[in-house]
Amino acid sequence: SDNSPASGSFSLGLDPSDSTQWAIRWRGEVYWKSGSFQHGFLEVFLSNSSYDFFYVSNENETYFNYTVKKAVTIFPRLKLNSEGELVSYKADSVASQVSCTKNMSIGCMKLNVPECSRSLGNNVFQQHVGYMSNTGFKFSETDNLSRIDCQAKCLDDCSCVAYASKNDDGTGCEIWSTGVSFTESVTGDNKPEVKREVFILEPRGVGKTNQRVLFDEIGGGAMASTKNDTLISRRTDGHDKQLDVFSFESIVAATNCFSVGNKLGEGGFGPVYKGKLVDGREIAVKRLSSHSGQGLVEFKNEAILIAKLQHTNLVRLLGFCIQVEEKMLIYEYMPNKSLDFFIFESEKKYMLNWKERLNIIEGIAQGLIYLHKYSRLKVIHRDLKASNILLDHEMIPKISDFGMARIFGLNESEANTKRVVGTFTEKHPLIILTSSGYMAPEYAIHGIVSTKTDVFSFGVLLLEIAWQLWNEGQGTVLIDPILDESCNQNEALRCIHVGLLCVQNHAIDRPTMADVVSMLSNETVQLPAPKQPAFFIYAAEEEADIGETKWNNCSINHVTVSVMEAR
Numbered sequence: 001s002d003n004s005p006a007s008g009s010f011s012l013g014l015d016p017s018d019s020t021q022w023a024i025r026w027r028g029e030v031y032w033k034s035g036s037f038q039h040g041f042l043e044v045f046l047s048n049s050s051y052d053f054f055y056v057s058n059e060n061e062t063y064f065n066y067t068v069k070k071a072v073t074i075f076p077r078l079k080l081n082s083e084g085e086l087v088s089y090k091a092d093s094v095a096s097q098v099s100c101t102k103n104m105s106i107g108c109m110k111l112n113v114p115e116c117s118r119s120l121g122n123n124v125f126q127q128h129v130g131y132m133s134n135t136g137f138k139f140s141e142t143d144n145l146s147r148i149d150c151q152a153k154c155l156d157d158c159s160c161v162a163y164a165s166k167n168d169d170g171t172g173c174e175i176w177s178t179g180v181s182f183t184e185s186v187t188g189d190n191k192p193e194v195k196r197e198v199f200i201l202e203p204r205g206v207g208k209t210n211q212r213v214l215f216d217e218i219g220g221g222a223m224a225s226t227k228n229d230t231l232i233s234r235r236t237d238g239h240d241k242q243l244d245v246f247s248f249e250s251i252v253a254a255t256n257c258f259s260v261g262n263k264l265g266e267g268g269f270g271p272v273y274k275g276k277l278v279d280g281r282e283i284a285v286k287r288l289s290s291h292s293g294q295g296l297v298e299f300k301n302e303a304i305l306i307a308k309l310q311h312t313n314l315v316r317l318l319g320f321c322i323q324v325e326e327k328m329l330i331y332e333y334m335p336n337k338s339l340d341f342f343i344f345e346s347e348k349k350y351m352l353n354w355k356e357r358l359n360i361i362e363g364i365a366q367g368l369i370y371l372h373k374y375s376r377l378k379v380i381h382r383d384l385k386a387s388n389i390l391l392d393h394e395m396i397p398k399i400s401d402f403g404m405a406r407i408f409g410l411n412e413s414e415a416n417t418k419r420v421v422g423t424f425t426e427k428h429p430l431i432i433l434t435s436s437g438y439m440a441p442e443y444a445i446h447g448i449v450s451t452k453t454d455v456f457s458f459g460v461l462l463l464e465i466a467w468q469l470w471n472e473g474q475g476t477v478l479i480d481p482i483l484d485e486s487c488n489q490n491e492a493l494r495c496i497h498v499g500l501l502c503v504q505n506h507a508i509d510r511p512t513m514a515d516v517v518s519m520l521s522n523e524t525v526q527l528p529a530p531k532q533p534a535f536f537i538y539a540a541e542e543e544a545d546i547g548e549t550k551w552n553n554c555s556i557n558h559v560t561v562s563v564m565e566a567r
Helices: 115-119 147-156 206-218 248-254 296-308 339-343 354-374 441-446 451-463 489-502 513-521
Strands: 010-015 018-026 029-033 051-057 062-068 077-080 086-090 093-098 123-132 162-164 174-176 181-184 196-203 231-236 263-266 271-276 282-287 317-323 326-332 378-380 389-391 397-399 406-408 414-416 448-450
Touching: 010 029, 010 077, 123 162, 147 162, 147 174, 147 196, 248 271, 248 282, 248 317, 248 326, 296 317, 296 326, 339 389, 354 378, 354 389, 354 397, 354 451, 354 489, 354 513, 378 451, 448 451, 451 489, 451 513, 489 513
Parallel strands: 181 231
Antiparallel strands: 010 018, 018 029, 051 062, 077 086, 086 093, 123 181, 123 196, 162 174, 162 196, 263 271, 271 282, 282 326, 317 326, 378 406, 389 397, 414 448
């Protein structure tokens, strides 16, 4: 190496089989040939050289020598470095260079390639500086291995994903197999004693380009991984922000080649599979279908948003995978699937008692108020429905599927969109159903998006039933009979009442999510009487301000209060 004067793995001399040319050998095997001398000069260094090369061959002797040109004032250098590169220096700059590792110079020989390294495809070793999570396999010091030797050792091992020189002087070799992680260091790092230069096997080409675009938009919170599920992350703004970028091979292995037995379901994005990584973590993989109406825009939207949002009632994104045309999002696995699995299946709905249902309602409300008011970004979900509410092992609800979400400025209350999500149909007398979610009338008809768009969808989630029963004073009929023993009727009627307020036809008549949380958690708050909800479609002039509505519980004379209650 540059720091060790010991003999390395490369040597330079005349080719014994053809003394008219130079040869670089790598541990005895010819690595590069110069081509024959022409007119007494070494052909590869003719251009821009500071040397005159002379070759003599007759019946008595064969040799070559070189001298520095008379016009050269600073003595040049000709160096064979530890990477096997032959470099000619003029002063402090490189005049010419031979390299078989960077640019495959003319004369590079094709060496025997290990069987397992032939399947690397677009994967190449990329240099990073940082910290490995654990110790790899270290080769003996007596092997006198250079960095190039170490790379060859890694290529000989089909499970190897990274390698590094073992010693500070660039000698020695340490390699890592599957299941390791690497954190890349940034300026100002205070752990120089463990920081090292590591070469990691990463994809290149189309998929890599798409990944780099996504990395930049996420804000440096992710970097490309190896062919296995290795995590590479950067520290930004003093916080550890880690997002896995999984290789396609690791996801194929985790999902048993996307087997039918691992398939959890299918949505607008495409099929969803259960998987298990080599470190034992269970994951859910959303694989973008080629027939899906969603594409890279929605894929990036979801990855970028969830990477920047953190709340107990939002699903956690572990990472993503891009491999040419393959696009996948990898989430934490939710063992209890989604809310629709419980409330729409006759056998499963008995598993949710009233307390659990109320906790789910309140959790969804907390997640939405975070998106609308307390997150770094003001986010309108636009695709809220039962199938997008996931339930963890403790039945805590997690809002998922942010592919259609819209980011607002902190001072914006509404916006128009030319792209209305879903197919507009009218299958139910109370709600407007779409293939993507429950659409508020002003959104479906006029393309107006605001926080009240999500409020409408939340109201439908509370109800999933009809207005007429409430209007006739038969609110208790709406309560599922299976909840008779566990249900608190006052709480249930209050949820129905709030749900009806959330699905009012005009956005200005709907409460904000902050109002909703207050109504659900505080029984002393008097609720206004709901108007007829949006159970039919008509074009109506939308009130100017649909951002915030202050709820007043007093009558027109500011003295008495009338509250509608179902019998």
